[in-house]
Amino acid sequence: MSEIRERALLEPLEKFLGYQLRRVSAACMAHLANALTAQNLSPTLGTVLLMIKANPGATQARIGRSLAMQRANIAPLIARLEHDGLIVRKVCDGRSFGLACTPKGEALGKRVRQIITDHEAELFRALTEDEQKQLLDLLIKMRGSVAAAS
Amino acid sequence: MSEIRERALLEPLEKFLGYQLRRVSAACMAHLANALTAQNLSPTLGTVLLMIKANPGATQARIGRSLAMQRANIAPLIARLEHDGLIVRKVCDGRSFGLACTPKGEALGKRVRQIITDHEAELFRALTEDEQKQLLDLLIKMRGSVAAAS
DNA sequence: TATTGTTATACTCTATAACTATA
DNA sequence: TATAGTTATAGAGTATAACAATA
Numbered sequence: 001m002s003e004i005r006e007r008a009l010l011e012p013l014e015k016f017l018g019y020q021l022r023r024v025s026a027a028c029m030a031h032l033a034n035a036l037t038a039q040n041l042s043p044t045l046g047t048v049l050l051m052i053k054a055n056p057g058a059t060q061a062r063i064g065r066s067l068a069m070q071r072a073n074i075a076p077l078i079a080r081l082e083h084d085g086l087i088v089r090k091v092c093d094g095r096s097f098g099l100a101c102t103p104k105g106e107a108l109g110k111r112v113r114q115i116i117t118d119h120e121a122e123l124f125r126a127l128t129e130d131e132q133k134q135l136l137d138l139l140i141k142m143r144g145s146v147a148a149a150s
Numbered sequence: 151m152s153e154i155r156e157r158a159l160l161e162p163l164e165k166f167l168g169y170q171l172r173r174v175s176a177a178c179m180a181h182l183a184n185a186l187t188a189q190n191l192s193p194t195l196g197t198v199l200l201m202i203k204a205n206p207g208a209t210q211a212r213i214g215r216s217l218a219m220q221r222a223n224i225a226p227l228i229a230r231l232e233h234d235g236l237i238v239r240k241v242c243d244g245r246s247f248g249l250a251c252t253p254k255g256e257a258l259g260k261r262v263r264q265i266i267t268d269h270e271a272e273l274f275r276a277l278t279e280d281e282q283k284q285l286l287d288l289l290i291k292m293r294g295s296v297a298a299a300s
Numbered sequence: 301t302a303t304t305g306t307t308a309t310a311c312t313c314t315a316t317a318a319c320t321a322t323a
Numbered sequence: 324t325a326t327a328g329t330t331a332t333a334g335a336g337t338a339t340a341a342c343a344a345t346a
Contacts, residue, residue: 006212008216009201009205009208009212009213009216010204010205011201011204011216012200012201012203012204012263013197013200013266014290015286016266016267016270017178017270017274017282017285017286017289018175018178018179018182018266018269018270018273020286020289020290020293021178022175022178022179022193023218023289023293024171024175024292024293024296025168025172025174025175025176026175026218027296027297028167028171028172028296029172031296031299032168043172047163047169050162050163051159051161051162053162054159054160054161054162055159055160062156062159063159066158066161068173068176068177113162116163116166116168117166119168120166120167120168122299123168123295123296123299124167124292124295126291126294126295127291127292127295131288131291132167134284134288135167135285135288135289135292136165136170138277138281138284138285138288139167139170139171139173139174139285140164140170141276141277141281142174142274142276142277142285143170143173143174144276145273145276145277146174146178146181146273147177149177149181149272149273
């Protein structure tokens with residue numbers, strides 16, 4: 001460890017929302033990824049598992065649309081969750097399946113939710129509860145606008 | 151286009167800051183990537199270019215630390231910017247180089263900054279100026295806490 | 301015709317390890 | 324010993340195109 005702290009560089013994008021969003025989100029995802037390693041799940045896989053848990057019977061196309069993921073990208077994730085015995089596919093209409101968690105998937109989903117809750121409590125403790133609520137509301141307000149612009 | 155809108159799925163992570171951060175950030179980055187395609191730059195390359203423009207003489211190691219990027223990952227980006235004639239490397243201390251923009255890099259940097267400004271104005275127009283300021287302040291407040299937790 | 305699931309493929313970003321050269 | 328830059332490599336996530344089967 002050098003004891004001399006180097007002078008910080010100027011951040012020309014400091015005042016840009018997109019830049020700060022990216023920096024905070026990236027750090028947050030890295031922290032969550034670390035918290036989920038013991039469950040052998042990435043944040044993405046954990047999110048898909050929780051979506052299936054919350055929406056039993058939904059097809060992977062609908063899950064994908066809801067998470068803004070391509071069908072082509074969600075397919076291997078579903079296969080992985082099924083291979084791990086966390087979800088099952090029930091024939092839906094001949095070309096699609098209704099997804100649902102197995103008991104093992106349900107149990108893991110509960111654990112994942114708790115891990116995310118703990119991870120967020122630690123990561124966001126610098127913000128007051130009011131500030132956390134404010135931030136959440138602003139982000140949710142953004143969601144509609146951002147989706148429309150894409 | 152089907153005229154029947156499908157029922158929205160439940161979002162079990164709706165109330166989680168990390169989830170909303172990720173969704174908004176991802177959409178924002180996709181939008182910016184699109185806005186930068188004509189300049190043949192990704193958001194990451196554009197950010198590195200602007201960092202060099204704002205901090206002439208800085209080494210790539212310092213740029214990388216400031217952007218939370220590994221030396222190994224920033225090396226090819228620097229090589230690419232140099233190959234494109236956007237930056238130059240001046241010998242610094244025998245094992246490192248001071249980076250600086252060429253006139254071409256300066257000009258492109260200005261254009262990139264304007265593109266980002268326009269992109270953000272469009273994407274964040276759903277928020278009032280006060281809300282944008284609030285969001286920025288909350289994100290910046292997070293930065294310190296998040297960095298400490300990693 | 302449109303949708304579902306799948307495969308193949310490529311690209312970006314990231315993470316780690318190892319190496320050389322220099323401080 | 325620590326740091327700078329580089330290379331190799333692997334992994335996650337995403338994008339597009341194409342295909343067969345079904346609606």
